[in-house]
Amino acid sequence: MFSLCMRGFSPGTPTKNELKADGFTVKAFMKNSVVGAPPPTGVFQKRPPKPTTFRVYYERRELPISVDHNNRGNAIAWKVDIEKLDYQYYLPLLFHGLCETVYPYEFLAREGIRDMLNRGGPRILPVLPKLIIPIRNAMNTKNHNVMCTTLRVLQHLVMSAEGVGIALVPYLKQILPVFNLFKNKKRNIGDAIESRREKESIGDLIEETLQILEHYGGPEAFKQIKSMVPTYSPV
Numbered sequence: 001m002f003s004l005c006m007r008g009f010s011p012g013t014p015t016k017n018e019l020k021a022d023g024f025t026v027k028a029f030m031k032n033s034v035v036g037a038p039p040p041t042g043v044f045q046k047r048p049p050k051p052t053t054f055r056v057y058y059e060r061r062e063l064p065i066s067v068d069h070n071n072r073g074n075a076i077a078w079k080v081d082i083e084k085l086d087y088q089y090y091l092p093l094l095f096h097g098l099c100e101t102v103y104p105y106e107f108l109a110r111e112g113i114r115d116m117l118n119r120g121g122p123r124i125l126p127v128l129p130k131l132i133i134p135i136r137n138a139m140n141t142k143n144h145n146v147m148c149t150t151l152r153v154l155q156h157l158v159m160s161a162e163g164v165g166i167a168l169v170p171y172l173k174q175i176l177p178v179f180n181l182f183k184n185k186k187r188n189i190g191d192a193i194e195s196r197r198e199k200e201s202i203g204d205l206i207e208e209t210l211q212i213l214e215h216y217g218g219p220e221a222f223k224q225i226k227s228m229v230p231t232y233s234p235v
Contacts, residue, residue, distance in 0.1 A: 050099070052096045052097055052099050052100055052105070053093060053096045054093050054094060054096045054097030054100065054105065054109055055097070055100060055105050057093055058097075058105065058108065063090070063093065063108075064078060064079040064080045064085070064090075065077065065078060065079065065108055065112055066079065066108075067104050067107070067108065074104075074107065075111075076107075076108060076111040076112060076115065078115070082115060082116060082119050083119065085116070087116065087120060087123040087124065087126075087127050088126065088127055088130070090116070091113070091116055091120070091124070091127050091130075091131065092127065092130040092131060092134060094109050094112045094113045094116065095109075095113065095130075095131050095134035095135065095138075095153075096109075096134045096137075097109025097110075097112075097113075098110075098113075098134060098135070098137075098138035098146065098149060098150050098153065099134075099137055099138050099141055099146060100146075101143060101145065101146060106149075110149055110153070113153055113156075114153075114156065117153075117156050117157060117160040118160070120160060120161060121161055122161060122162075124157070124160050124161040124164060125161050125162075125163050125164055125167060128164060128167050128168065128171075129171075131157070132171045132174055132175065133174075135150060135153075135154060135175050136174050136175050138150040139175060139178040139179075140178060142178070142182075144200075144202060147178070147182070147202055148200050148202060148205055151202075151205045151206065151208075151209045152205075154175075154209055154213075155208070155209055155212050158212055158213060158216045158217075159212070159216065164216070165212075165213065165215070165216025165217040165218075165221065166216070166217055166218060166220075166221075168213070168217060168221075169217045169218075169220045169221045169224055172213070172217075172221065172224040172225065172228065173224065173227075173228060176224070176225065176228035176229060177228065179206050179209075179210065179228070179229050180228055180229045180230075180231075182202050182203065182206060183203055183206050183207065183229060183231065183232075184203055184231075185201075185202050185203045207232075210225055210229065210232050211234065211235060213225060214234060222234065
């Protein structure tokens with residue numbers, strides 16, 4: 001019986017007298033059966049991009065931003081003073097744009113978030129609950145560039161205002177599952193010609209982000225991180 005089982009699970013392409021079978025089936029234990037390789041899980045496969053709320057509002061010209069083409073390159077132009085912006089309304093919209101992968105949407109969302117976080121101060125903390133779903137959605141795209149941008153934004157967010165790191169702790173369970181999945185991907189294997197962000201190590205960036213989350217979130221943040229990313233070790 002043992003020898004039959006061993007023959008039943010022999011790898012390779014079935015010959016004329018062999019029967020191809022799926023694993024963990026009755027056929028797999030039959031004589032002369034060859035078990036095929038398991039299908040790919042697709043766990044690391046990036047998801048196709050979908051139009052975001054940010055793009056819809058930008059195309060309707062309902063966002064106070066545009067691209068400024070100047071001699072030094074492209075920059076973001078604000079049509080109103082950032083100090084006068086309603087952070088509860090505009091900051092979540094920009095965070096939804098983290099899922100964008102094409103110009104100018106990706107550029108405007110990234111640069112707009114940076115400007116608002118740099119000048120938001122105490123207005124950032126009350127908006128935090130509205131930013132969790134956009135962050136989670138961006139990480140769940142499993143797109144290398146999108147995830148790298150989102151991780152950098154998350155680091156900036158945590159350090160942008162007092163109390164954000166601690167306030168983020170109850171939401172860590174919603175955004176850390178993908179961290180655990182990609183933590184050990186230390187390099188991106190892609191085309192020979194890659195941009196700087198495509199060469200960035202997602203695993204190293206995740207490790208760096210976890211350290212920042214722990215530092216600003218305190219002991220409770222560490223507990224949440226260890227429960228979701230068991231291999232994490234503080235420096």
